[in-house]
Amino acid sequence: MHILLVEDDPQMAEYLRKALVEAGAVVDRAADGREGLLMAAGSDYDVLILDRMLPGLDGLAIVRTLRASGNRTPVLFLSALGDVDDRVEGLRAGGDDYLIKPFAFSELQARVEALLRRGASETPETRLRVADLEMDLLKREVTRAGQPIQLQPREFRLLECLMRHAGRVVTRTMLLEQVWDYHFDPQTNVIDVHISRLRGKIDKDFDPPLLQTVRGAGYRLQAG
């Protein structure tokens, strides 16, 4: 996993670099926009992490230039500008995801992994499987250990999202964005209640529990 990080704040960059390296990535860093664009265009990265506000050339301009030259590397924007318009602007310019500072590292990690995966799996899947939990995307059926499980449409989408990211952390914000398709700030953890309902259906009568809560980060669906 080869990541280019374009971030002008040295401390922030160092923290991110360290954390990404620990997570198993190879990280190059550029301190300003111009350098970032040269590096991004010059070699093959798996993901670009760009700060929106950069000296020299801002993040939007970098993405526009890259996209115009046919470079499709997934881009994750980091920004202190917390407005809907900014996010929309970033995504319109060709960014793939948008993360507002401050963020938990787990949130960044989860999103970077999601971006990597998005690039990797080009073939559409029809069946998802985690341990003995199986999902048939065509028939829209879920079974665990061969027993059918009845799910509401939204629960189905929630489980699908978790299964597609099986083994990795999915944050609450990611679930809100991907399952409910709203970018907003819930004042209470509404997602937790949905998760516990889902857990009641897929984990209650089975062993081992698959749907895990990762404290301070989100949820993870995995065997063991």
Next chain:
Amino acid sequence: MKAAAPARRLRARLARVARGSIFRLVLLYMLLLAGSVGILLGFIYWSTAGYMDRQTTETIEAEIRGLAEQYRRRGLVGLTALISERVARDPVGASVYLLVDERFERVVGNLDRWPSEPPDANGWIRFRLREWGTDHADEHEAHAQVFRLRNGLMLLVGRDVRDLEATRKLILDALTWGLAITLALALVGAWLMGTSLTRRLDAINQTSREIMEGDLTRRIPLSGSGDDFDRLADGLNRMLERIEALMASVRQVSDNIAHDLRTPLTRLRNKLELLAAALPESGEARLLAEQAIVDAEELLATFNALLRIARLESGSRRAAFGPVDLVPLIEDLVELYEPLAAEREQRLDWTAGASSIVVEGDRDLLFQVMANLVDNAIKYTQPGGHIRLAVETTDGLVQVQVADNGPGIPPEFREQVFRRFFRIDDSRATPGSGLGLSLVQAVVALHRAHIELADNAPGLRVSLSFGRVSQ
């Protein structure tokens, strides 16, 4: 129908101009002007027509003095001779003479019979005069004085005032018309001044409304004439310039805060995260570090919410606006919050007046608003309570209601709950930042919508009204 509309518009416009204080001021001025003109014209009439009256009287008196002189010196013969001479000299003229005997038979003069009208105490008489010696029966007025001589003889000396009356009438007509035209012109002037001033003030009012709605870039148009209104508008525009500059610098400061303060806060949070990860999983230090992360997150969340409200209130960010169907939005919202309500044994349901109700807005912000309202309703309504959402269209207005049967908000707090960090004392124990409703109000204002809190008897009913999107 088509012809009625402009008439109605004109009537409405007239009514508006007539209501304005400018129009009343101009009208008052017009009345004062008409009064002064009336007094002036009255004086002109009195001095011209009165002068002519006095002239007539003086002429008659001079004639009488002449005749009296003759009579005293030469007796009746002299008087008769003088009258005959004067009549002969001017048979149909302006002077009237008649001398009659005791049987009112004419002795001499240019009047065929003694007038039937009685003279007043001073011997003055006004009578209708039939044109003497002409064919056409042309009656007009004459003034005369009557004298009683010896032997029962009576003398009448007077003047035909036909020309005088004609002149007097001419003057009166001219003055009446003058007054009428003055009034008409004054009325037209008042109307023109009233409308033009009203239009100028309307321009100022319109601009100030737009500015109050959040568009600080608006300026009052100048007429270019450099008049008082232009000077006023220029003054106001410069004030707006200053306010806008100040607002921009405040925004700049808050953006800088966002960038410069959030970065170190993020670092703090990140370091705590690294620290927590490095500590043994079950130790007390790990727990403290995790609590510190939660504290830092709360701090950042409050900070972010404040900045978000400030940015929304600046009102310039409507770029992400588009048509938003509120029906699926509310359906999603209820679907998202229903488990939370169920956990508190509350019922959460919704109704829609149509299958699709569209407003112009930002989908995520509208969802945020509804989420905040529903979240509050769930939080403050007792277990077993009932929360209802309704979206409907009435009279072209889209209305969204969130009603609960909880404790409600006392009327005296209904304005204050929108203030930042305001919390009713009873609710201080409930988790929350006190920014939820401030954010709601900022989003509502951005959408040019209205929010109203009312008593649901029991409970709280929040109503949002939006202008409808034409389809």
